[in-house]
Structures are given as C-alpha cells and as structure tokens.
Amino acid sequence: MKAYYAKISQTIRDAWSLPDVLRNKGYKMILAIHVLKDGTVQSLWVEEKSGNNSFDDTAVRAINKVMTLPPLPKGWKEESIDFGFYFPHK
Numbered sequence: 001m002k003a004y005y006a007k008i009s010q011t012i013r014d015a016w017s018l019p020d021v022l023r024n025k026g027y028k029m030i031l032a033i034h035v036l037k038d039g040t041v042q043s044l045w046v047e048e049k050s051g052n053n054s055f056d057d058t059a060v061r062a063i064n065k066v067m068t069l070p071p072l073p074k075g076w077k078e079e080s081i082d083f084g085f086y087f088p089h090k
Contacts, residue, residue: 040067
C-alpha cells in the first residue's frame, strides 16, 4: 500500500498548480479523498484549511483533475479506502 500511496500522491502533486503569488507563504492544508477499488475518487474533503481560500482551491482542483486513479492494489480486500494528503509538497 505504501508504493500505491506514493504513486497516487505523485499523480496528485503533478496535477497541482500553485501560482507563484501563493508560494513560500507558509500555507499548509490537509485534503482527504475516498477512493473506490477501481481507482475512482468518490469524494474529497478538506480536513484542515490553510487560512487562504485560494491556496485551498488549488489543492481541490488538483484532485478534481485526477478523479480516476490507478485501481487499488490487487491484495486490497476492502471496497474503498480514505487517503489524506498534506499540501504543500516538499
């Protein structure tokens, strides 16, 4: 599962477009997603806001760009899983 998380995390980071005006301001947020076994992102929600709506919106848009992720690993028994992502990325 660790390798799967790394893969989808990178996919989301690659889709994230942060304008220069929002860089290096110290904004941090946590966004969570509910992923179905086939890789469909069924829902997303903000666990912790950054205090800047524009920054938060960029992270939500990144998830919306990749609403279908690779299917969960074959050994995964459950029908879905929740993941949290910390923004900004390092």
